[in-house]
Amino acid sequence: MLFHVRMDVQLPADMPAEVAAEIKAREKAYFQALQREGKWRHIWRVVGEYANYSIFDVADNTELHDTLSALPLFPYMRIAVTPLCRHPSSIHEDDR
Numbered sequence: 001m002l003f004h005v006r007m008d009v010q011l012p013a014d015m016p017a018e019v020a021a022e023i024k025a026r027e028k029a030y031f032q033a034l035q036r037e038g039k040w041r042h043i044w045r046v047v048g049e050y051a052n053y054s055i056f057d058v059a060d061n062t063e064l065h066d067t068l069s070a071l072p073l074f075p076y077m078r079i080a081v082t083p084l085c086r087h088p089s090s091i092h093e094d095d096r
Helices: 017-036 061-069
Strands: 002-009 040-045 051-057 077-084
Touching: 002 061, 017 040, 061 077
Parallel strands: none
Antiparallel strands: 002 051, 002 077, 040 051
16 A cells, blocks of 8 residues: 655754764664665655655555654654555556
């Protein structure tokens, strides 16, 4: 299943820089592993915000929930999810 996900990150203002850097490094490693697995298909920054729009390709709602809740930045995120399905006029066969 494909999901459109908006993630807004808000780290606490008093979080030490070294703690934030360590969390971001773990986030990047996890995110890149998910990309290699084909589960995190696309990501775009939202200009001027600490936010992104992403497309996930996972088996179901539970897998998406488990994937998102395992993100190191998850405790500092506001997440909005929209399930997607293939448009009948799409020429891309890999859009399920």
